Amino acid sequence: MNPFDYARAADPAEAVRLAGARPNTKFLGGGTNLVDLMRETIETPDSLVDVTGLSRRIEVLADGGILIGAAARNTAVAADPAVRKRFPMLARAILAGASAQIRNMATVGGNIMQRTRCCYFYDDAARCNKRVPGAGCDAVGGFNRMHAILGASPACVATHPSDLCVALAALDAVVHVEGPTGGRTLRFIDFHRLPGDRPDIETALAADELITAVELPPLSAAARSTYRKVRDRSSYAFALVSVAAALDVAADGTVGTVRLALGGVAHKPWRAAKAEAALHGAPATEASFRAAAEAELMDAVGLPGNAFKIELAKRTIVATLAGLVRGERS
Amino acid sequence: MRFIINGQSVERALDARTSLLDLLRDHLHLTGTKKGCNQGACGACTVLVEGERINACLALAVQYQERPITTIEGLGEEVALHPLQRAFIEHDGFQCGYCTPGQICSAVGMMAEAGRGVPSAVTADLDGDSVDLTHDELRERMSGNLCRCGAHNGIIEAIQAAMAPAPAQAAPVKEDAR
The missing domain is CATH 3.30.390.50 (CO dehydrogenase flavoprotein, C-terminal domain)
Known part of the structure; x- marks a missing residue:
């Protein structure tokens, strides 16, 4: 693992300010994916801003929707009574993912930002356009049992690994983000990108923007x-x-x-x-x-x-x- | 950095890259917690933070300052085994023993989760506020801990035995079995 500086943010504004102060900064949630990628030197940030101290509140809104703080742990979301009653698909999706230990560590924001588990992305001896743009793709002609059947490109056939995110896509979730010039919201279905010829660009989030919450609009169905x-x-x-x-x-x-x-x-x-x-x-x-x-x-x-x-x-x-x-x- | 491990406060100067697992094993010489895969797949490194089970290998120690951490060394001693440790011996919950500290810490955390009503992927009714820890529930909830000796059936039996109401007189511990 490459050396890095570590800082802990008390609120979203401080997190964004800290991230803006140094190039090549990553936000750190539970670390279940990022720490693993750093150990493999697939991710090599110069500094980490720990955002696990930000809001983890799960709040039922006046319209019947639910607002989930980005630092909420997966276990807490799946166990929340309002989530279980109003959006059982979300609780079931979270519980279908990973292990209990990882669900206790992983945050909602981190889950949305996790990278593919394509084995060629993880193997720095393999060619991967997501890791090294223009390098080629060893998955297309390799072990591709876990790979994409929809929306893929010649450059990349990787899949998004999240279960939680599949429920968020179905539920028309809204992502709340904070950046240097203030906050904005994105429709969840527009948050992640298809690979096209730039599979290294995975989301519509700018490098200095931070996910602060996910909102589930009311849906009686x-x-x-x-x-x-x-x-x-x-x-x-x-x-x-x-x-x-x-x-x-x-x-x-x-x-x-x-x-x-x-x-x-x-x-x-x-x-x-x-x-x-x-x-x-x-x-x-x-x-x-x-x-x-x-x-x-x-x-x-x-x-x-x-x-x-x-x-x-x-x-x-x-x-x-x-x-x-x-x-x-x- | 200050840590609270098994009720004891310890201070160490650490590189930010140090995992909680390496802090425990290499810096504090608490070698009960095991390094298996070092990538969150096997559960051998499971410890409890504020009573919740996590994989210490994926945890940067710097994130766990000032939070009560319990390892297998904090659960029981040779002269005063934890009920789960006794049950693992009585029900052949291990062969080589490498995964056992993680299995036992995981089971402690699992029981606390079930006690709080946390559902699992096999829980039929998400509206219920209590969990019946059936055989299927236990297997699902313990799936983050691998045993390459294949002692999973004994592990489930041991957990079931440890959960059962205590008998009037505890059975003697078989210490010569292996």
Whole structure:
């Protein structure tokens, strides 16, 4: 690990000021990803600003939404009574990720900023456009079971590893950020980028901006929502495919509100807008769910190691929505 | 930097790169906490911070100043074993023993989480405020601790035994079993 300076910020303004005072500064949350990347010298910041002392409050808003401080620990969010009741898909997504130890350390802000787990990104003997722009990509012709089937580019087929973020994408979350000239908000679905020819640029956040909170707008349909994760072992593994879904079925048996997002399939948490559009007003049947899944995955491209994920994603969408219709908490 | 380890205050001048795990093992010679993968995958380095379990290998020590930290050395001693340590012996909760300190610290933290009503990925009802620690719940909640000897079944049995109401007379500890 390269040497670095360490400072602890008392509030967002101090954090931003400290970060602006030195180039090549990173904000430090629980460290579960950043410390690991620094140990591998994939990340080499000259200074760290510890932001774990910032707000970790989980607050129910007057409109029925929830505001979560960026320093809230994953465990605290998943255990929060209001999150569990109003947004069960978020609690389930967090609980499907990592281990209890890591969930106790990891912050919401850090989870959003985590880097891909592509093994070639971690291996500095391999070519990786995300690590060294223009170097090439060893994943395309290599071990790509865990890689993207949607929105990938010739430059990068890595996936975003978060479970929590898949729920945030489905729930139309809003990210609150603070920068040197003040605060702003971003729609969560615009926060992460597709790789294009610059996979090293992963988010819409400027280097001197800090995530301070995540806001969940009210969504009554989210009371019936869940998260289903398919993986190579039943616990403590990254997703092959995951589905965050909320579904409201009208009295006549048609789909009312539906929210759908996929994990493990793309460079960013993937909001399944095509499937949602196909479902609006359709009968809440497995045939409709299958047709919606087909629409979403129509443009999917498989690699030798991960083409199976296209059919797996379709089946997981159908099974998750059908489970919600039956009232299951998968 | 000042740390509170197993109730004792200690001061050390540390490089900011020092992990909590290396502080414990290399600087304080508390070698009960083990270094397995050193990347958060195996759980051998699990310790308790303010009663919550974390991976000491992914923790920079500088972030854990002035916070009560408990290691396996703080849970029990050879002459006064922690109930979980006794249960691990009685139920073959280990073979080589390398993962055992992390398993036991993790189990202590796990029981506290369940006591606070923290759900897991296999909890059926998220609206409930109490958790029934079934076999499936224990396996899921302990999945951050690997045992390469394959003693997981004994580990789950040991935790179940340690959670059970204490018998009127404690069974004698078998110290000659291995």
